[in-house]
Amino acid sequence: MAGSAKPHGRLWTWLDERVGLAELEKVVKKKEVPVHRHTVWYYLGGMTLFLFMVQVATGILLLFYYRPSAEEAYESVQFLMAEVEFGWLIRSIHSWAANLMIFTLFIHLFSVLLLKAYRRPREVTWLSGIGLMGLAMGFGFTGYLLPWNELAYFATKVGTEITGVVPVIGPFLGRLLRGGDEVTGATLTRFYGIHVAVLPALTTLLLGLHLFLVQKHGMSVPPGAERAGGGRRTMPFFPNFLLRDLVGWLSALAMLAALAAYFPTELGQKADPFASAPVGIKPEWYFMFMFKTLKYLPSYILGIEGEIVGVVGFGVGGLFLLLIPFLDRRTARGEPSPLFTWIGIAIILYMVALTYLGYTEVATQ
Template sequence: MPENQKQSIHTKQDASAQAGASQKGVMGWVEDRFNLGGMKSFITHKQVPLHRHSLWYYLGGMTLFFFVVQVTTGILLLFYYRPSAESAFESVQFIMTEVRFGWLIRSIHSWSANLMVAGAFLHLFSVFFMKAYRKPREMTWVSGVIMLFLAMGFGFSGYLLPWNELAFFATKVGTEIVAVVPLVGKALMEFLRGGEDVTGATLTRFFAIHVAILPAIFVSLLGFHLMVVQVQGMSVPPGVEKKEKSLRYMPFFPNFLLRDLLGWIIALGCLVAIAALFPWELGVKADPFASAPAGIKPEWYFVFMFQTLKYIPARLWIVDGEIVGVLGFGLIAAAVIFVPFIHKKTDHPKTNRIFNLIGVIAIIYIIVISAISYMSVE
């Protein structure tokens, strides 16, 4: 080990020991062992740039807040939820009618799930337009996009869990779409469904994915994402960077964190109000032998893809239209993940304009197509 590095470690340990020695009781005991002083020193030294786009920095924290709400309410729901075709619906009904504040917990869980996905989408677009994915933050973007896809996976798997009619048929349609993927589609569909059809086996499978597999992957990525954000700090948009030579900064702790906290408190107030005034409906229990009700639609964040698949002709030259659609969305998803590696010349105004245009078109497309789908009479 180089001498200067050893010295640095010794200096840190000494500083920590001194801090521990200066503090008594529990805090001193903790400081002696975990060097919280170092962490505190890091946080207090971290600076957040202040400019006209700084507001967008709060979206990541907001999405994180909704995720924390999801984890908390999800754990509470687990106390009563029973993942089987025979008892899932009844257990959710029990939560909503018999368990004290069960209705509120479930309603918050459902609303917060949607707000979390919405927050993640907004965060993604804000980062996209601010070109915050440019070097050295490529992997922050990649992990963030994957987390957005995982959040959509959370939504898809969680939607089925109450085992109601709408969820059952939406899952049936959703998993059917997976089957069109060439070569592995059918196997993938059967893997997701736990058989040929959507049954109780699908429910237990989705439950495992929703409460164990996705959270494990998500939390790992989240840890990485937060770590790199802390280490690399907030990105300043290229335009701001050039124009504002003397950029102002704000300490992350406590100034930025307090603002984050204010946002979370306001979000909590809104979430509680929405959840209480518009409790998430349970609907009627799924009946696999009943015919599908009219107007089956997936969750709102899948609607633009669902509607697009409807517009693609059944046959495109010699290829099945649905295959083209599904593969097309797969390619777009991959392209979104690899944006930092596709768009490297972020200091080039022309390419920036092209990418901004692509982003605007994507937003307009998603909004317009979703609106058409919701307004169309089935």
């Protein structure tokens, strides 16, 4: 049954002489995955990758009908949803897979954080992972505007205005992002270019690095499991782990199909720059905790505008998250590090609580 015991076919030999399949086979056969009580968290990264591939495929399909201009964008999406066969399905899957991808990405990130997988020698894997999270949020932010509807228009107005709060270069950054002083058709074309070309190119590079490092270092065994003497048991990556991975991918696909079929993505009203912001305006759920925080902050804190405190605060928070492998000295020394476990739990609780509050508030109060 196993390939190596049996001589390979002629095609395999032909390819092997030219491509070097035998070396690849050796690598795949050698790869093993540790088995312990936290093994389940290993599947989240693969699931995120799978959902990213769904995004690439459905994104390419959407490009065939989408027109990136303020005059035509909304109408082209409307046409796609109403006239094009299965247009609603492709767009709904693109939108739902985006949400699910961010969700699995967050779980992946927090499991890595709580299991301290960022410790030596995986610091660069962590850095590239945080970079990928930034790119994923960039995808979400730029993609949200593309249908050119009311909600997207105001979300983008607020989002790009927030960059203006950054000291010194803020106003310049805001203009650069908007392609002018206001959110207009120029912003739409810019976001389109960023969404379909710039971010995919950057993601390909960073994802390549991330996956290469995961291959190079193998899966991290959590310090707790290591101390408990676990992690000695392993399973072969191929086919044992890969088949389990596939189960995860198929579950994600099933969930995606159900969500897209039962809750197709809506389009809403066309953006009108001379209309009031609609009641109940909300950003995507993964920006909700920041949105809600900005809503709670008073106009002045210690003489500084509240929004500046909020935005700078989130910037510092992001930087802290990025630098965790270098700040957590105890884990680096191989000692238990409850402080950073609690920091991780605190971040999760803050995000969950503020998101909950954001969705349960009364829109007009």
